[in-house]
Amino acid sequence: MSESLPRQGLEFSRDEMREIGYRVIDMLVDYYNDRAEKPVAEALDYEALEAILREPLPRAGMPWREALEQFERQVVDSSNRVDHPRFFAYIPLANNFIGVMADALAAGYNVFNAVWRQGPGAAQIERLTVDWLRQIFGLPEAAGGTFVSGGSVANLTALAVAREIQLQGDMGGAVAYCSDQIHFAVSRGMRLLGFAPEQLRKLPSDAGFRLPVADLRRAIAEDRAAGMRPFCVIASAGTTNTGAVDPLDELADFCAGEGLWLHVDGAYGAPAVLTEHGAPALKGLERVDSLALDAHKWLFQPIECGVVLLRDRRWLAQTFKEASEVLKDMQSEGEELNFMYQGIQLTRQFRALKLWLSFKVFGLDAISEAIAAGFENAVLAERLLRAEGCWEIVTPAQMAILTFRYRPANGDAALASRVTHDLVARLLDDGFAFAAGTQLRGQPVMRMCCNNPRTTPEDLERTIQLMTRLAAELEAEPRGAVIG
Ligand SMILES: Cc1ncc(COP(=O)(O)O)c(C=O)c1O
Missing domain, CATH: 3.40.640.10 (Type I PLP-dependent aspartate aminotransferase-like (Major domain))
Known part of the structure; x- marks a missing residue:
């Protein structure tokens, strides 16, 4: 069905409402099912986004379909995906679909x-x-x-x-x-x-x-x-x-x-x-x-x-x-x-609705298992990092988080800090997976938080192999090279 413009005030017809809703659901269902195949990071920089998104305050409306397309293409596709199974930075935000629908209901009924x-x-x-x-x-x-x-x-x-x-x-x-x-x-x-x-x-x-x-x-x-x-x-x-x-x-x-x-x-x-x-x-x-x-x-x-x-x-x-x-x-x-x-x-x-529905639909056992998966993934990540031989574990896996530093063969601490620090920008440029750094006792460290239950052992293996390859490339670069 095609959208009729001009629209009367702020209203949509019953059919239009359904069409908008189905389109939004389709977008989300595709996102949930295709997310793991997409890169974690494809964020554009400020200038690029400004060039794409800047426009005068609209006086007249536009077809909703075009506005949604613009959102999908220019906003969603230019954001890092914090719920992606290979997003290990900060605290990954691995949400769930019934919770998302609950938010729609809470907003829709305007409780x-x-x-x-x-x-x-x-x-x-x-x-x-x-x-x-x-x-x-x-x-x-x-x-x-x-x-x-x-x-x-x-x-x-x-x-x-x-x-x-x-x-x-x-x-x-x-x-x-x-x-x-x-x-x-x-x-x-x-x-x-x-x-x-x-x-x-x-x-x-x-x-x-x-x-x-x-x-x-x-x-x-x-x-x-x-x-x-x-x-x-x-x-x-x-x-x-x-x-x-x-x-x-x-x-x-x-x-x-x-x-x-x-x-x-x-x-x-x-x-x-x-x-x-x-x-x-x-x-x-x-x-x-x-x-x-x-x-x-x-x-x-x-x-x-x-x-x-x-x-x-x-x-x-x-x-x-x-x-x-x-x-x-x-x-x-x-x-x-x-x-x-x-x-x-x-x-x-009405924020309680999403947690209430999640408890009811999944039950506490499934939620507990999803939390436990984070612990197991962090332990596996630690084991994989140790096996690479070029990483020093700074704090072992605890509460699904671990920190580590690059360990060059010559033991040079300044080189270790440079590579560890610059790796974050290199990972962002690559986009396949993302882990961010932090500082512990004044030293840069890498950090992985593995609390997303959708992360698979293969996600961990490929992420750690990628970090090892990027770190080796950084080590081989001339001293002082600045990335990103
Ligand atoms: C331990 C801890 N406390 C507080 C916060 C702040 O929470 P929010 O970002 O939801 O405001 C965070 C966020 O990462 C956190 O990890």
């Missing part, structure tokens, strides 16, 4: 999940899904939480609650503690909440990149003696750099003894508690005061799907308590059912 009577079913689903997460992490029945955009806002929300409940609004002399491996979302959250840089004490991590409890104890005693007010310890359940998990159980003991709030950034690693690989390292997670999660990472949801859990669900309403005259009649007496009192947003997307 307003802020006050109880406006969307009681949605509020109940969010409460239930939060409660399933509570059970997964072993928190007490009084615990609760809310869906947010992602890990950054989950951390910010938890720290806002910690400030409110623990400090009663008086931030003078208050200090929070974490390791130097904490995600920058935490530092940014603390700054946005009004804490000065010295009110977040970043302690040097230990040899395993974990928060050392003995050093923490010493720092807190010194700060108390100096008249400061230690109030919170912020731990990682899987750092982005290396997958290191801070000693949660020990920290929980320590915080309980000292009257400190224990917040855990579990944005990446917390779901690993569902596997036999992850559960031992994550022991203690059930004792936290607050936990930041990111279901768009290791629970396979489309971007955005963060969650913040609090040991006592009333703390959220105590923190985000501003009353609304307009919405008063629509709210429920049980404040925790009015999600506008659970966080920063009033009008908010």
